[in-house]
Amino acid sequence: MQTQTLTQKLANPTRFMTLSGTILPWLSAVAGAIIAYAMYLAFFVAPPDYQQGETVKIMFIHVPSAWLAMMGYGLIAASSFGLLVFRHPLADVSAKAAAPIGAAFTLLALVTGSLWGKPMWGTYWVWDARLTSVLILFFLYIGLIALRSSIEEEQLAGKLTAVLGLVGVAILPIIKFSVDWWNTLHQPASVAKLGGPSIHPDILSPLLWSAAGFTLLFFALHLVAMRNEIRRRRLKALTMAEVERAHSGTAAAVAE
Amino acid sequence: MMDLGPHAGFIWASYGIFAFVLAALVAWLLADGHRLQRSLDDLEARGVTRRSKRGAAAGSTGSDGT
Numbered sequence: 001m002q003t004q005t006l007t008q009k010l011a012n013p014t015r016f017m018t019l020s021g022t023i024l025p026w027l028s029a030v031a032g033a034i035i036a037y038a039m040y041l042a043f044f045v046a047p048p049d050y051q052q053g054e055t056v057k058i059m060f061i062h063v064p065s066a067w068l069a070m071m072g073y074g075l076i077a078a079s080s081f082g083l084l085v086f087r088h089p090l091a092d093v094s095a096k097a098a099a100p101i102g103a104a105f106t107l108l109a110l111v112t113g114s115l116w117g118k119p120m121w122g123t124y125w126v127w128d129a130r131l132t133s134v135l136i137l138f139f140l141y142i143g144l145i146a147l148r149s150s151i152e153e154e155q156l157a158g159k160l161t162a163v164l165g166l167v168g169v170a171i172l173p174i175i176k177f178s179v180d181w182w183n184t185l186h187q188p189a190s191v192a193k194l195g196g197p198s199i200h201p202d203i204l205s206p207l208l209w210s211a212a213g214f215t216l217l218f219f220a221l222h223l224v225a226m227r228n229e230i231r232r233r234r235l236k237a238l239t240m241a242e243v244e245r246a247h248s249g250t251a252a253a254v255a256e
Numbered sequence: 257m258m259d260l261g262p263h264a265g266f267i268w269a270s271y272g273i274f275a276f277v278l279a280a281l282v283a284w285l286l287a288d289g290h291r292l293q294r295s296l297d298d299l300e301a302r303g304v305t306r307r308s309k310r311g312a313a314a315g316s317t318g319s320d321g322t
Contacts (some may be wrong), residue, residue, distance in 0.1 A: 054261040057267050066273070104278070107277065110319035115273075116270065228285060228288050231289065235296055
């Protein structure tokens with residue numbers, strides 16, 4: 001008997017629904033507990049920054065939002081690859097489910113960054129490479145959602161959205177390295193960089209806890225959105241089957 | 257209320273908008289899930305079920321029809 005890989009096992013939507021239904025409460029609880037701990041550290045333990053003062057607290061939600069904005073798009077690109085190359089039955093479900101969640105975190109990265117920029121830079125917005133590339137990422141998310149909703153045929157919508165999803169992944173290295181390639185008002189990387197983080201551990205710790213908590217929340221929301229999408233497709237299939245049955249019943253009655 | 261200095265308004269606005277957007281996202285996903293599940297339950301109550309469920313009811317096993 002052949003052994004199945006985890007992705008092969010999860011190709012069955014019923015099995016996925018059972019497994020995700022078991023995991024979700026635990027994942028949500030752990031995410032909530034870690035976020036609560038991170039917020040406690042952020043507001044009651046972390047000291048003010050020697051230059052930015054208390055506004056550094058905005059970093060504890062801004063930076064995780066920006067990381068998750070990029071991770072969300074990476075997830076869409078990986079799912080798109082899974083659909084186009086491996087034709088995994090849940091790849092399209094995953095890509096579709098991740099788009100609104102990734103868009104929400106991108107919007108939050110933009111808004112919290114803007115609210116951090118005003119007191120620190122003296123302006124809510126500048127057209128520098130980092131800010132502009134994240135705005136393009138937000139438009140890419142909106143484009144993916146709009147493209148999918150404009151095509152009625154589910155399979156065609158999935159394939160075309162997957163192509164756009166894969167093409168758009170080029171924005172991720174541009175966002176990451178924009179602060180190195182161009183002269184930007186946005187600060188360069190201070191956590192994920194060669195030589196280790198340049199942030200004091202008292203401020204780095206709540207940031208990493210916050211990032212961990214919101215990453216788990218992202219995955220919990222992604223599972224909920226995938227479960228919703230599976231239900232939506234079942235509902236559509238059953239409704240169409242019922243309509244067909246009603247039509248054939250009417251045709252048989254007329255023939256008699 | 258803790259003192260967050262001269263820029264407290266920006267800090268509270270950031271956290272407020274952040275909490276509101278995430279709460280709206282969670283509420284939308286949960287409401288969507290409940291609505292879809294209710295519709296599926298309605299169909300099932302009218303006897304419209306998936307092939308796998310019909311197969312299981314007839315004593316055989318089948319793959320999911322999604």
